[in-house]
Amino acid sequence: MSSDQREVMWLSASGSCRWGQLWHHLQPKWKQKLAAADEHAAATRQATALAQQEYFKKQAEQRRQQAGAGAVEKLDSMEYIPYLNEEGLIVDITKPDVKASVYAIFDDAKTLQYVGVTRQVYQSMRLHFARFPSKCFYVKVQHLSRPSRALLEGIRDQWIADNCSPPPGNDNGEMQNRWENPLDCKVLMTDEEIRLLEEAAPGPPKAAVLKNVARRIEKGLMAAFQERKCTDKLRFDPKLKDRGLLDLKGVVIKPDTSVPTSTPNSKVAQAPSAA
Numbered sequence: 001m002s003s004d005q006r007e008v009m010w011l012s013a014s015g016s017c018r019w020g021q022l023w024h025h026l027q028p029k030w031k032q033k034l035a036a037a038d039e040h041a042a043a044t045r046q047a048t049a050l051a052q053q054e055y056f057k058k059q060a061e062q063r064r065q066q067a068g069a070g071a072v073e074k075l076d077s078m079e080y081i082p083y084l085n086e087e088g089l090i091v092d093i094t095k096p097d098v099k100a101s102v103y104a105i106f107d108d109a110k111t112l113q114y115v116g117v118t119r120q121v122y123q124s125m126r127l128h129f130a131r132f133p134s135k136c137f138y139v140k141v142q143h144l145s146r147p148s149r150a151l152l153e154g155i156r157d158q159w160i161a162d163n164c165s166p167p168p169g170n171d172n173g174e175m176q177n178r179w180e181n182p183l184d185c186k187v188l189m190t191d192e193e194i195r196l197l198e199e200a201a202p203g204p205p206k207a208a209v210l211k212n213v214a215r216r217i218e219k220g221l222m223a224a225f226q227e228r229k230c231t232d233k234l235r236f237d238p239k240l241k242d243r244g245l246l247d248l249k250g251v252v253i254k255p256d257t258s259v260p261t262s263t264p265n266s267k268v269a270q271a272p273s274a275a
Contacts, residue, residue, distance in 0.1 A: 071151060071154075072154060075140060075159045078142075080139075080140065081138060082137070083105075083139055084229070084230060087231060088232065089230075090122070090126055090232050091125075091139075093122065094122050095143050098143040099144060100117065100118065100144050100147035101118055101142065101143045101144065102142045102152060102155040103115070103116055103125070104116075104141075105125075105128060105136055105139055106138040107134070107135050107137050107138075110137075111167075113135045113167050113168055114168070114169025115170055116179075121141060126248060128179065129230070130221065130236070130246075131178060131179065132178075133225055133228055133230070134228075182240065182247035183245065184245060186244040188213075189213055193213050196209050197209045207243070210241070210242055210243060211241045211244075213244055214240075214242075214246055217246060218236055221236075221246070236248060236249060237249040
């Protein structure tokens with residue numbers, strides 16, 4: 001009888017150990033070390049996640065402080081501006097001498113949906129409406145003639161914080177991607193469309209399937225425009241449809257690295273093409 005076996009028999013006879021302790025004692029040393037390593041790795045991941053969360057929180061607070069409390073208009077005290085005017089056109093809220101704007105979009109129940117930063121607020125509003133006509137009913141905006149990164153991000157962060165929870169369009173995930181980038185129709189395909197795309201040969205056949213998908217979704221959006229009684233001329237770029245994308249034709253957002261922007265991206269050069 002080995003020494004380990006004698007020790008286990010002694011521990012069992014003494015009645016002074018629990019079954020969990022006995023089982024742990026019976027495990028090979030390498031398993032014990034592996035379990036300890038897994039526990040250590042889990043603890044490290046948790047500590048890292050908490051540290052990152054605290055870092056981002058401090059960064060946001062620092063931006064708000066740098067922006068200056070007096071420069072941030074309270075979102076709940078600002079005027080709700082109807083997204084469409086009496087003629088059914090998307091309202092143009094641009095002002096002269098404005099270099100950048102922070103804007104908030106609300107649905108018909110005046111629930112916050114998205115907060116963005118842009119140098120061209122009218123064009124940004126057009127892109128948002130084309131992608132989410134059922135979510136764009138009201139807008140609030142703060143214009144800035146002398147913007148800075150700290151000021152713009154501070155206003156945006158403060159408005160989101162005042163909402164108690166991030167609005168759907170600022171989830172840092174799929175929904176925010178849909179608010180800020182050309183509509184990827186591939187994520188909205190039906191089972192039948194997925195099957196047709198998988199069976200289609202590379203090149204023009206796959207492009208034809210994606211174009212039909214884009215046309216179907218475009219038809220639904222156009223119906224939504226009519227339901228909202230929107231008379232604005234919103235045309236989707238036909239050159240993007242064979243890539244399964246929808247974006248307004250003729251809307252160009254000028255890049256500007258001097259200030260941050262979450263302006264809807266109308267550039268699709270890096271979008272995936274049909275394989």
